Amino acid sequence: MLGKRKKWTALVVLSLFLLSFVAGCGGGATSQSSGEEIKIGFLGALTGEVASYGINTLKGMKLAEEEINAAGGVLGKKIRIIEADNRGDKGEIANVTQKFITKDKVAAIIGDPTTGGTKVAAQIAQPNKTVLLSAGAVGAGVVEIGDYIFRNTLLDSVAAPAVVKYLKENMGWNKVAIVTSKNNDYSVGQTKVFKQALAENGVEVVTEEFIQDKDTNFSGQVTNIKAKNPDGIVFTGYYTEGGLFMAEAHKQGLDVDMVGGDGLLSDVLMKLGGQGVEGSMVFAGFSPEQPDEATKKFIEAYKAKHNGEEPDMFVAQGYDAVKIIAAAIEKAGSADPTVFKDALAKTKDFPGVSGNTTFRENREPVKSPISLLVVKDGKFRLLAKIPVEAE
Amino acid sequence: MFFQQLLNGITLGAAYALIALGYTMVYGIITLINFAHGEIFMVGAFVGLALTYIVKANIFISLLGAMLACMVLGIVVERVAYRPLRRSSRLSALISAIGVSIFLATLVQLIRGPQTTNYPAGIIANTVYNFASIQVSKLQLVMIVVSALLMLGLQLIVKYTKIGKAMRATAQDYDAASLMGININRVISFTFALGSALAAAGGVLVGIYFNAVGPFMGLSAGLKAFAAAVLGGIGSIPGAMLGGILLGLAEISAIAAGKSSYTDAIAFSILFLVLLIKPTGLLGRPIQKKV
Numbered sequence: 001m002l003g004k005r006k007k008w009t010a011l012v013v014l015s016l017f018l019l020s021f022v023a024g025c026g027g028g029a030t031s032q033s034s035g036e037e038i039k040i041g042f043l044g045a046l047t048g049e050v051a052s053y054g055i056n057t058l059k060g061m062k063l064a065e066e067e068i069n070a071a072g073g074v075l076g077k078k079i080r081i082i083e084a085d086n087r088g089d090k091g092e093i094a095n096v097t098q099k100f101i102t103k104d105k106v107a108a109i110i111g112d113p114t115t116g117g118t119k120v121a122a123q124i125a126q127p128n129k130t131v132l133l134s135a136g137a138v139g140a141g142v143v144e145i146g147d148y149i150f151r152n153t154l155l156d157s158v159a160a161p162a163v164v165k166y167l168k169e170n171m172g173w174n175k176v177a178i179v180t181s182k183n184n185d186y187s188v189g190q191t192k193v194f195k196q197a198l199a200e201n202g203v204e205v206v207t208e209e210f211i212q213d214k215d216t217n218f219s220g221q222v223t224n225i226k227a228k229n230p231d232g233i234v235f236t237g238y239y240t241e242g243g244l245f246m247a248e249a250h251k252q253g254l255d256v257d258m259v260g261g262d263g264l265l266s267d268v269l270m271k272l273g274g275q276g277v278e279g280s281m282v283f284a285g286f287s288p289e290q291p292d293e294a295t296k297k298f299i300e301a302y303k304a305k306h307n308g309e310e311p312d313m314f315v316a317q318g319y320d321a322v323k324i325i326a327a328a329i330e331k332a333g334s335a336d337p338t339v340f341k342d343a344l345a346k347t348k349d350f351p352g353v354s355g356n357t358t359f360r361e362n363r364e365p366v367k368s369p370i371s372l373l374v375v376k377d378g379k380f381r382l383l384a385k386i387p388v389e390a391e
Numbered sequence: 392m393f394f395q396q397l398l399n400g401i402t403l404g405a406a407y408a409l410i411a412l413g414y415t416m417v418y419g420i421i422t423l424i425n426f427a428h429g430e431i432f433m434v435g436a437f438v439g440l441a442l443t444y445i446v447k448a449n450i451f452i453s454l455l456g457a458m459l460a461c462m463v464l465g466i467v468v469e470r471v472a473y474r475p476l477r478r479s480s481r482l483s484a485l486i487s488a489i490g491v492s493i494f495l496a497t498l499v500q501l502i503r504g505p506q507t508t509n510y511p512a513g514i515i516a517n518t519v520y521n522f523a524s525i526q527v528s529k530l531q532l533v534m535i536v537v538s539a540l541l542m543l544g545l546q547l548i549v550k551y552t553k554i555g556k557a558m559r560a561t562a563q564d565y566d567a568a569s570l571m572g573i574n575i576n577r578v579i580s581f582t583f584a585l586g587s588a589l590a591a592a593g594g595v596l597v598g599i600y601f602n603a604v605g606p607f608m609g610l611s612a613g614l615k616a617f618a619a620a621v622l623g624g625i626g627s628i629p630g631a632m633l634g635g636i637l638l639g640l641a642e643i644s645a646i647a648a649g650k651s652s653y654t655d656a657i658a659f660s661i662l663f664l665v666l667l668i669k670p671t672g673l674l675g676r677p678i679q680k681k682v
Contacts, residue, residue: 047505049607116451182652209406210652214611216601219399220646227392240603247602251528272602274512 041100043111061316115139139189154285180239243272250276287371320352395431404639410616413586429613454544465587624675
């Protein structure tokens, strides 16, 4: 009796394995007809803590895909975005990158929107000679990995000095508290950049507090900051923790504003932060209030497609990334990464919706101007446009 | 500022204590670490959230609703995942518990999406009372008072009711209790229900206090509460309360000292130090040798 049961179990397990294998092969078979199309992999999280970056990047990429294909494609071929969900998990990021390269044989990968994720993927893309263009990574140590690695986003090292100067001169910030999320590459990197910019501008750091991504209790840190009485808080983490942190500050009656990078750029910030995030400032490469013609057209196309939802910076950068790669492939006359990567590296003054992009010698972008946004009545509003000079 | 941080610590500790009670009770009765307990806490937070939004229930109705829903969930989890394995090895039950915990977290993510959400603002008015130099918010008061009342209620049930007596008897000797005519299955179901109700209350309170509810909030809260239960002495109800408060205070002192990146390390250092030095915990009873 027992033997029979065991046999059944074995049979069920075996057939499950076979099923998943067959399903996997089925997916492979359809994607083999790659002569007709140029494949671009989307690398990012569609579920998990940083999902809102990934979901929006993908939406932007799909809009660009549609527009390019409607206009006849690139080199007479259609562009196809291959998507996968890496859940923001480093192990999964490696798996997805590997799959894009070996199974889907993509021409380029766009992503990951986070710095930590991009570093993992770049280590795989570089030796496999596949172009990786991150439309979100702003931390250090990305393009250094090799000549196939690019990024197209406003860099903290460019933005922070300009923002600090603005805060000191226009908002009278002379002493600040810095809050860093210790287990977040983006936050640790941005804190370093900020500290240097603050020192150069003579702004005093009265206290440095540390949190962790996924923490929800910040009562201790807020009490510490309150005792030091700063003019403002430099918060370098992501929107979830940022919103909760400021909600706690509001609860404790700490009435100062925070400033941070595009890691805070999500409506979730206002949802979680409520009254606490009113007046908070965020610098980014994109603001939907940019008056320029191309941007207006892009915003309208996006709104029409997504029931009037406004595109954010990640949508804009995902959109630009696809267009920049398409332009490089067109210029090089080939979708082979070993060929078109040189054309990509020579991208100069590409008029994107998230600012004009020029790649420097080291494949780092210079984008100008920076948009400084402020939270007002639960919405991001353009506060100032700060120009940056390319060297 | 010292007293302010002390208050922060006690509030956090009260939440840990509520969750730790469920671990300790289940362990006390059937020596099983219910690793799905953190997820029951998470489900409680979501049920409370749904009630406040959909039915526009007031906070105490949401709290009660979440507790009732999780009582049922606790009983179902025990019936489906633990009872069939009660006579198998301890490891099978542990793996089953981990399975349930992943299942619940993923299920909630499927239904609600991955994003952290929050309770509507002003569900408890943001009033602040000043006592000398410390400020106590109404939220903190509600949190501490509700936790204290629930723990008091639990003590009364365990000490002075018939089913409480049966629980204590079962905890002392499982087989002997069943020989004396105690319906073991009923006692175990009741224990799960009680522990899950407390976890759900913790979920709603923490959800409101920290303003954040997400499908994966159960994991870290569950592990911290587990550390608190071990610190106090796993199996001991007063121990779980003490352990929770002490852990909350320890974490906040680290933050106050500017070492906030060590908060998680503290919980788990306490866990293994207790296991090394005094495995029975602060208030735990010595493990009986059965000859």
